[in-house]
Amino acid sequence: MNNEFLKIISIFIKSDLTQNMIDENLRDLGLDSLATIELLLEIEEYYDISFPDEYLSEKTFSTANQLWKVVIQLVNMENSLV
Amino acid sequence: MTLIEDNKVISQAYMTRDKLKEIASAIDSNNISPEAGINLLKRSNLMNLLIPVEFGGGGGGLQLASDVAQILASGCLSTSMMWGMHCQQIMTLIENRNNDNNHIEQTIKNISQNQEYIASVTTEVEKGGDLFSAQSALSWISENEFILDREGPIVTGGNLADFFLITVRRESSSLKNDVLLVLARKNELEIRQLSSWNPLGMRGTNSNGIHLYGKLERANIVILNNFEKITQRTLIPVGHIMWASSWLGATKDIYHKMIRIIRENHNKRYSNKSDYLYIKLSQVRLIIDTVDVYLRNMLVEYEDFRKASYEYPSKRFNININNLKIFASEELFKATDLLMDIAGMNLGYLKNEKIPIERAFRDLRSAKLMYHNDRLAMANGKLSLFDSDLLPR
């Protein structure tokens, strides 16, 4: 997981996100529902991707790790289309 | 609760309503304490309606509470609002109590037995109505004890409250969204009045500004983590449902009274029952019916959510419940305005014995501001990005 990604998430939670926190629940780290949406917009802009509706679930945003997997998948899909 | 017991509560609510009617106008005109109204509720055993039977309460459900709020509001909207918010505090305690915290359970039993009233302290001067953050922080003096030092600029029934349910920041170094909910009994606190309540409407709520100070214990904290969960699961849905119910009840009352006046044959003013009159009446009815149906739908959706035992409601539920508050507060105020057009100067704009339209108009003007609709609209706009595929599946 790249550090830029951790930095983006850190904007929206209580403390700086480090590699050993990537499986912790993001809600427990202080990501409330409206912050989840702001995080989504930030990630979409940074990686130039767009989350399809079916990815907009609690599960996607449950942990940094889970979210990163989805981001990688979407970035790859985006690249394969180019 | 059985149907017969529900019916008993409803008749009790109507009896209380009739007594509230007698005092509502004087409380509003003279801006006096709503003590008489709250005492009526206490004597009718309504303060513990939502407390489960095992805690000595009435064991009623939210649908019943919503009906009762409508009925009470048809006598006095201020009293109904106080009761509705009290129900919100009760549900919050019941549904989110930590099973290891005997203090809260014992308190719920006492509240039930003594028919006590819980006031809510969420607003702060700096942050306004935002429920998800708190400015004042607890000062911890030991592992187990802390000082609470909190101003509440608007506290409904603050001067009558037996308990206060208060939002605060965990400690001064915490982020502002690290909110705790503290329950304190009146005699655990030093209470000082900061301002008096002299508003346009909702005058009977006596929502003075107060300052609360006290040394309390960890056991006073209702839940130690995850305040957002409490707000989403209970505080917001129950608050919006009870508020909408009260506004709806007050509007239904003046609508019904207006039609009775129109139908009095000797009342010459309305004897030329014009097309204009019928059209306005139908507009009011459309608003009442739409809010009524939406409210009932949200009661069902909320019950479904509670039965399903998910941790958080869906984004769609969040949007829908916010829309209930936005829609009810804006449309029912419009309905009072339309009713004032219909009634005209004497029975509408002027205070009179027959129909309290001007009071309902002033009272309902506050609806949009109580937890500001702009705040909810902003949240709903953002939440929509997460939930926009609305076609049937």
Ligand SMILES: Cc1cc2nc3c(=O)[nH]c(=O)nc-3n(C[C@H](O)[C@H](O)[C@H](O)COP(=O)(O)OP(=O)(O)OC[C@H]3O[C@@H](n4cnc5c(N)ncnc54)[C@H](O)[C@@H]3O)c2cc1C
């Ligand atoms: C009858 C009555 C009884 C009340 N009882 C209580 C009580 O018992 N306890 C209690 O704690 N409080 C109580 N309140 C206060 C109430 O819950 C709200 O906190 C208060 O009405 C909102 O205060 P505000 O307008 O100062 O702040 P805000 O809600 O902060 O609004 C101020 C302004 O900022 C704008 N604004 C703020 N945030 C946003 C946003 N996110 N997006 C867009 N615009 C925004 C709004 O448009 C508004 O113009 C009561 C209010 C009333 C009318």
